[in-house]
Amino acid sequence: MSVTTKATIASFGGKLLKLAHNASTTSCEMNFNLYLPPQATNNPLFRVPLLIYLAGLTCTGDNGAEKGFFQHKASQKGIAILYPDTSPRGLKIPGEDDAYDFGSGAGFYVDATKEPWNKGYQMYSYITEELPRTVFGEFKQIDPERVSIFGHSMGGHGALTLVRIETLLLLRLEEHRLIDEQYLRNPGKYKSVSAFAPISNPMNCPWGEKAFKGYFGEDKTKWAEHDATELVKKWSGPPLDILIDVGTADNFYKQGQLLPEDFIKASEGKGKVNVRFPDGYDHSYFTMASFADDHVGHAARYLIA
Numbered sequence: 153m154s155v156t157t158k159a160t161i162a163s164f165g166g167k168l169l170k171l172a173h174n175a176s177t178t179s180c181e182m183n184f185n186l187y188l189p190p191q192a193t194n195n196p197l198f199r200v201p202l203l204i205y206l207a208g209l210t211c212t213g214d215n216g217a218e219k220g221f222f223q224h225k226a227s228q229k230g231i232a233i234l235y236p237d238t239s240p241r242g243l244k245i246p247g248e249d250d251a252y253d254f255g256s257g258a259g260f261y262v263d264a265t266k267e268p269w270n271k272g273y274q275m276y277s278y279i280t281e282e283l284p285r286t287v288f289g290e291f292k293q294i295d296p297e298r299v300s301i302f303g304h305s306m307g308g309h310g311a312l313t314l315v316r317i318e319t320l321l322l323l324r325l326e327e328h329r330l331i332d333e334q335y336l337r338n339p340g341k342y343k344s345v346s347a348f349a350p351i352s353n354p355m356n357c358p359w360g361e362k363a364f365k366g367y368f369g370e371d372k373t374k375w376a377e378h379d380a381t382e383l384v385k386k387w388s389g390p391p392l393d394i395l396i397d398v399g400t401a402d403n404f405y406k407q408g409q410l411l412p413e414d415f416i417k418a419s420e421g422k423g424k425v426n427v428r429f430p431d432g433y434d435h436s437y438f439t440m441a442s443f444a445d446d447h448v449g450h451a452a453r454y455l456i457a
């Protein structure tokens with residue numbers, strides 16, 4: 153459970169920590185980054201909220217921390233940012249490092265059920281349970297009750313599905329009258345969600361089909377549990393408020409990997425799903441950096457009273 157600090161880097165008046173811990177869900181050491189804003193002090197009466205950034209294919213926790221420019225607004229607002237890795241590393245599973253879109257760097261934020269990937273490719277459990285538990289245990293400056301999530305591409309899919317699955321699960325419990333009073337007061341694990349160029353309907357794009365077939369096998373009901381478009385179709389909770397940016401010059405959008413229109417259609421009448429198509433922006437971190445303040449600001453509206 154203990155966390156090793158590999159580097160401490162000053163950033164926008166706060167600190168970017170490069171950290172590592174041994175994770176049981178992923179069966180390996182996991183690196184991650186944590187940005188602590190200047191407001192994160194040791195005063196137990198003042199804790200800062202947390203925003204989790206899920207990165208895309210081929211990334212580690214470094215891409216967002218170094219190129220996303222999220223720390224600028226997070227420093228102003230007093231928000232910590234957690235930058236996890238995108239998969240387990242070095243599990244020695246045959247084929248693990250063969251492709252950029254499956255295996256290492258491509259965990260898709262799911263718990264694999266198919267062998268041999270089910271041995272450590274448990275990124276859903278890692279991101280929703282083990283990593284936050286580790287961070288909250290180690291960094292008392294962070295408030296576990298105020299957490300939001302956002303992400304890019306595969307990480308946008310992760311953000312949209314982790315937030316929905318958590319909430320839908322709680323609603324299902326409520327339907328069966330198994331829910332306790334605390335859950336009724338906190339019907340969602342995350343306070344808000346936003347995404348850059350998310351893989352919005354993975355069941356129907358080549359990246360998602362490959363990943364879901366590899367991690368789950370052929371059972372498409374399982375695929376649907378991790379598909380943002382399928383999940384939002386079932387949404388019957390309070391009005392949504394989601395910010396999404398997809399640049400018009402995004403090659404992966406043009407190739408049909410992102411399918412934001414499917415998500416827009418499925419979320420009609422379910423609240424404010426603000427999908428913007430900024431002209432000329434591509435799939436790269438230049439886009440994230442350009443709209444970073446908007447996305448951190450979106451989370452800040454929910455994290456800071």
Ligand SMILES: N[C@@H](CCC(=O)N[C@@H](CSC=O)C(=O)NCC(=O)O)C(=O)O
Pocket residue numbers: 207208209210211215252304305306307435436437
């Ligand atoms: N190598 C691949 C492209 C990989 C790529 O573009 N990855 C994106 C995320 S794509 C969806 O999840 C990324 O963020 N890369 C890291 C970066 O710093 O830009 C190919 O050749 O097509």
